[in-house]
Amino acid sequence: MNKSLWAEGFTQQQFPTITENLDCDVAIIGGGLSGLWSAFHLHQAKPELKIALFEARHIGYGASGRNGGWISADYPVYRSTLEKRHGKKVADLVFASLKKSIDEIGSFATRHAPSAGFVKGGTVMFARNKAQEIRLKAGVDEEHQWLNREELNEVIRIAGARGGLHNAHCASANPMQLVQGLAKYLSGKIAIYEGSTASEIAPHMLAVNSCVVKASIVINATEVFRNAPREQIPLYSLMVATEPLTDSQWKEIGNAGRATFAEGLHLINYAQRTPDNRLAIGGRGARYPFGSRKSSEIENSARVHESIRKLAQSWFPHISDMKFTHAWGGAVAITRDWEPYVRWDREFGYGIIGGYAGDGMTMTYLASKALVQEIINGTDDVRGLHFVNRRSRNWEMEPIRYAAINTLVKLSDIADYEEKLTNRPSVLSRIIEPLILR
Ligand SMILES: Cc1cc2nc3c(=O)[nH]c(=O)nc-3n(C[C@H](O)[C@H](O)[C@H](O)COP(=O)(O)OP(=O)(O)OC[C@H]3O[C@@H](n4cnc5c(N)ncnc54)[C@H](O)[C@@H]3O)c2cc1C
Numbered sequence: 001m002n003k004s005l006w007a008e009g010f011t012q013q014q015f016p017t018i019t020e021n022l023d024c025d026v027a028i029i030g031g032g033l034s035g036l037w038s039a040f041h042l043h044q045a046k047p048e049l050k051i052a053l054f055e056a057r058h059i060g061y062g063a064s065g066r067n068g069g070w071i072s073a074d075y076p077v078y079r080s081t082l083e084k085r086h087g088k089k090v091a092d093l094v095f096a097s098l099k100k101s102i103d104e105i106g107s108f109a110t111r112h113a114p115s116a117g118f119v120k121g122g123t124v125m126f127a128r129n130k131a132q133e134i135r136l137k138a139g140v141d142e143e144h145q146w147l148n149r150e151e152l153n154e155v156i157r158i159a160g161a162r163g164g165l166h167n168a169h170c171a172s173a174n175p176m177q178l179v180q181g182l183a184k185y186l187s188g189k190i191a192i193y194e195g196s197t198a199s200e201i202a203p204h205m206l207a208v209n210s211c212v213v214k215a216s217i218v219i220n221a222t223e224v225f226r227n228a229p230r231e232q233i234p235l236y237s238l239m240v241a242t243e244p245l246t247d248s249q250w251k252e253i254g255n256a257g258r259a260t261f262a263e264g265l266h267l268i269n270y271a272q273r274t275p276d277n278r279l280a281i282g283g284r285g286a287r288y289p290f291g292s293r294k295s296s297e298i299e300n301s302a303r304v305h306e307s308i309r310k311l312a313q314s315w316f317p318h319i320s321d322m323k324f325t326h327a328w329g330g331a332v333a334i335t336r337d338w339e340p341y342v343r344w345d346r347e348f349g350y351g352i353i354g355g356y357a358g359d360g361m362t363m364t365y366l367a368s369k370a371l372v373q374e375i376i377n378g379t380d381d382v383r384g385l386h387f388v389n390r391r392s393r394n395w396e397m398e399p400i401r402y403a404a405i406n407t408l409v410k411l412s413d414i415a416d417y418e419e420k421l422t423n424r425p426s427v428l429s430r431i432i433e434p435l436i437l438r
Contacts, residue, residue, distance in 0.1 A: 002057075002058075002060070002061050002062075002065050002066055002328070002330075003300075003326070003327075003328040004065060004066040004176070004239065004326065004328040004330075005239075005241040005274070005278070005280060005325075005326040005328070006060075006065055006066065006069075006174050006175055006176035006177070007060065007065050007066070007176055010058070010059075010060060010065065010176055010180060011058060012058065013058050013194040013195050014058075014059070014183075014194065015055075015059070015183075015187070015192040015193060015194045016193060016194070017193060017194060017195040017196050017209065018054065018193045018196045018208050018209055018211050018213075019211070020211055021211050021212045021213070021214075022052060022191075022208075022211065022212075022213045022214070023213075023214045023215075024050045024051065024052045024191070024213065024214075024215050025049040025050045025051065025215065025216050025217060026039075026042060026049055026050070026051045026052070026215055026216070026217040026218075026219065027051075027052050027053075027054065027198070027206055027213050027215035027217070027218050027219070028051065028052070028053040028054070028218075028219045028221055029053075029054055029198040029200075029206070029218070029219065029220050029221060029222055030053075030054075030055065030062070030220070030221035030222040030223065030225070031053060031054070031055025031057075031058070031059040031060070031061070031183070031192070031194065032060065032061075032062045032063060032064035032065070032179070032221065032223065032364070033064040033175075033178075033179060033182070033360065033361070033364035033365070034064075034221035034223055034353050034354065034360070034364045034367065034368055035053055035055070035219070035221035036053070036059075036064075036179065036182045036183060036186060037182070037364050037365050037368040037369070038219050038221055038351075038353070038368040038371060038372065039051050039053055039186050039190050040182065040185070040186060040368075041368055041369050041371075041372035042372050042375070042376075043186065043189050043190060045372060045376050045378065046376060047189070050191075051189075051190035051191070052190065052191040052192075052193065052213065052215070053186075053190060053191070053192050053193065054193050054196040054197070054198045054206075054208050054213075055192070055193065055194045055195075055196065056195070056196065056197040056198070056225075057194070057195070058194050058195075059179060059180065059183045059192070059194060060175075060176050060179040060180065060183075062222075062223070062224070062225060062330065063223070063224065063330045063331065063332060063360060064175060064176075064179050064360070064364070065175060065176040065179055066175075066239070066328060066329070066330040067175050067237075067282075067330070067358075067360070067361060068175075068237075068239060068260075068270045068271070068272060068280065068281075068282045068358075069172050069173050069174060069175045069260075069272050069274070069280070069361070070123070070170060070171075070172060070260045070270055070272065070361060071102055071105055071106075071118070071170065071171040071172065071173060071361045071362050072098075072102070072123060072169070072170040072171075072260070072359065072361070072362060073095060073098040073099050073102060073143075073167070073169035073170065073362065074098075074170075074359045074362075075094055075095065075098060075359065075363075076334075076338045076339060076340065076355075076356060076357035076358075076359050076363075076438070077337070077338045077339060077438050078438055079091055079095065079141075081438060082094060085337075086386050090386045093381065093384065093385060093386075094385060094386070097366055097381070097382050097385065098169075098362050098363075098366060099169050101362050101365045101366045101369075102120065102169060102170070102171055102362055103120075104365065105118070105171070105178075105361075105362065105365055106118050106120060106171060108181075108182070108185075109173060109178055109181065112181045112182070112184070112185045113173075113177055113178050113180070113181020113182065113184075113185075114181075115174070115177040115180075115181070115275075116173040116174050116175075116177035116178040116181060116275070117172075117173055117174055117177070117274075117275025117276075118171055118172075118173040118178070119171060119172055119173070119257070119258045119275075120168075120170070120171040121170070121171065121172060121257040121258040121259040121260070122155075122166060122167060122168040122169070122170055122257070122259045122260075123166070123167050123169075123170035123259055123260040123261065123262075124147065124152065124155050124156065124164040124165065124166045124167075124259050124260075124261050124262075125164055125165045125261070125262050125263070125264050126152060126156075126158050126161040126162075126163065126164035126165075126261065126262075126263055126264065127161065127162045127163055127164065127263075127264050128158070128159075128160045128161055128162065128263060128264075128420075129162075129419055129420055129423050130162075130423040130424065131419035131422075131423060131424055131425040131426060132162075132263070132264035132265070132419065133162050133163060133264075134425055135264055135425065136163075136164070136165040136264045137165075139165055140165065143167055143168075143169065144165050144166065144167050145165070145166050145167075146163060146164075146165060146166075147163055147164050147165075147166050148163045149161065149162055149163050151163070152164045153254065154254070155254065155255065155257070155259050155261075156253060156254045156255040156259065156261055157252065157253055157254045158261075158263075158315045158316070159314065159315060159316065159317050159318070160314075164261075165264070166259075170259070170260050172258055172259075172260045172272040172273075173275070173361075174274065174275050175361065193208070195209075196208050196209055197209060198213070200218065200220070203348045203349070203350070204216060204218065204348075204349055206218065215349075216349050217349045217350075217351065217375065218349060218350050218351070219350075219351040219352070219353070219371070220350075220351070220352040220353075221352075221353055221354070221368075222354075223333050223353075223354035223355070223356070223360070224294075224331045224332060224333035224354070225294075226333075226352075226354065229291060229292035229395075230292075230394040230395045230397075231335065231341075231355075231391075231392070231394060231395070232292075232333040232334060232335050232354065232355050232395075233288060233292045233333070233334050233395055233401065233405065234288075234289065234292055234294055234331035234332070234333060234334075235284065235286075235288060235331065235332055235334055235357075235405075236284075236286035236289075236295075236298045236299055236301070236304075236329050236330070236331050236332075237268070237282055237283070237284055237286075237329065237330060237331070237332055237358055238282060238283065238284075238285075238286055238299070238300075238301060238304045238305055238308060238327070238328070238329035239280060239281065239282035239283075239308070239326075239327070239328055239329065240280075240281060240282075240305055240308050240309055240312070240324050240326060240327045241274070241278045241279065241280040241281075241324065241325060241326040242278050242279045242280075242312075242322050242323060242324050242325060243278065243323045243324075243325045244276050244277045244278050245277055245278065245279060245319070245322065249319050249322070250273070250277060252316075252318055252319060253273075253279075253316060253319065255273050258272065258273045258275075260272045263311070263315070265416045266412040266413075266415045266416050266426075266429055266432070267283060267284055267285050267409075267412045267413050267416055268283060268284045268358060269281065269282065269283035269284075269308070269311060270282050270283070270358075271312070278325075279312060279316075279322070281308055281311065281312045282308065283304070283307070283308045283311065284409070285304050285307060285409065285413060286298045286299075286301050286304045286329070286409075287301075287406050287409065288401075288402060288405040288406050288409065290398060290399070290402045291398055291402075292395075292401075294331060298329075299328075299329040299330060299331070300327070300328075300329060301329070304329075305327045305329075309324055332356070332357055332358045332360070333354050333355050333356065333357070334355065334357045335355040335392040336392045336393050336394060336395050337392045337393070338357055338436075338438050339355065339387050339390070339392060340353070340354065340355040340356050340357075340363055340367055340387050341353065341354060341355045341387065341390065341391065341392070342367045342370050342371050342374070342385070342387055342388045342389070343388075343389055343391070344371060344374040344375060344388075344389065351371050351374070351375060353367045353368060353371050354367075355392070366382060366385075367387075369382050370382045370383060370385050370387075370388050371388075374388060374389075404435075408432055408435060408436060411428055411431075411432050412429075412432060414428060415428040415429040415432060
């Protein structure tokens with residue numbers, strides 16, 4: 001089940017289930033943001049196309065309806081890594097495209113999904129020990145400004161924070177409301193089916209439940225649900241949310257501008273002030289499942305939920321009566337070099353997108369736009385993005401994969417503990433960072 005805060009009221013089907021065979025121009029598999037934005041861009045470019053989208057459960061069932069709601073200019077690998085791998089020009093195009101995408105998503109959300117509460121409030125990653133401060137300060141550039149403690153307090157007040165790295169290019173929203181707004185916008189323009197599980201049986205042909213669907217073009221937008229255990233691995237990200245906090249509690253915390261925020265730990269964490277004034281916070285630390293199998297047990301790990309609650313309480317110890325009302329999780333898909341994939345095979349009319357790690361809110365928009373540009377032979381700049389028609393190398397075989405990934409997750413946690421204790425950059429982190437390939 002999608003047990004997220006955002007999914008409340010949205011777990012029932014609103015669109016029909018397929019009941020008869022169908023011929024269409026484009027069949028899209030997956031009713032998350034990748035599938036819906038693909039339909040959006042295709043419809044914008046070629047409104048005459050007959051498009052059908054198939055979702056196995058309900059729209060927003062997957063990560064798109066469960067995530068932290070950061071609509072950021074983050075790419076799964078750091079800018080420095082991207083520049084080293086592909087050069088500065090490539091990195092510039094990626095980040096310029098991401099920033100443009102945030103604004104385009106914002107224009108759409110303001111018009112068609114006002115309940116998503118889209119706000120471009122920027123983002124801040126704060127340091128609570130010297131080691132984090134050194135690491136974050138190394139990221140200062142024309143887009144990332146270092147805020148000292150007083151300046152940080154103007155944005156948000158975090159116990160023990162020494163300052164933070166601020167970037168204006170980030171928005172936040174209720175992701176499920178965005179997904180729903182997009183589905184509503186598309187309904188009537190394309191056919192949407194829920195409760196309709198698709199499998200690819202031949203080129204240009206799908207079996208959807210017990211019906212046959214023929215399409216000149218098929219787009220697989222199932223991301224982490226796709227069974228490709230060596231091309232991408234599922235890593236679980238878990239979240240908790242509080243009840244709506246009172247005005248006086250928010251006065252203590254600050255963040256009137258709803259900047260997204262996170263601590264500069266090795267173990268990824270992310271938080272937002274929700275449009276209805278809750279604190280929603282998520283983090284990694286769950287174990288990787290052997291064989292890349294999906295696991296509802298890991299998705300609901302009580303240990304990880306508790307450590308996220310403790311992290312939030314350590315940021316805001318003065319908000320003692322903060323009640324947590326929701327806990328959930330979902331998986332993100334990670335390729336071996338942490339870069340996403342957008343592939344288009346013209347001969348078979350087959351497209352596939354995904355591998356956004358934890359950065360899919362903006363990347364789904366950009367990747368689907370790039371895919372559609374390939375399909376229609378378009379001239380938009382995004383067609384030249386380096387990850388189009390590129391393939392990462394495979395993950396290692398099991399049990400090497402299981403042992404290595406879980407060791408790295410554990411070591412990241414230990415490195416954070418070491419830095420908390422010693423106030424010095426972790427020796428361990430110097431060993432782990434090059435291994436992660438970000
Ligand atoms: C807890 C969590 C927090 C995150 N936080 C952020 C964040 O703050 N910012 C950010 O940018 N990213 C974040 N992400 C990542 C982001 O949510 C994803 O990258 C993005 O939503 C992926 O969208 P998608 O449409 O590709 O996949 P999904 O949303 O997973 O959609 C795939 C859909 O395909 C359907 N499906 C699967 N198989 C079939 C089939 N055979 N037939 C029909 N349908 C099928 C599934 O039911 C699912 O609905 C987070 C992810 C998680 C899990």
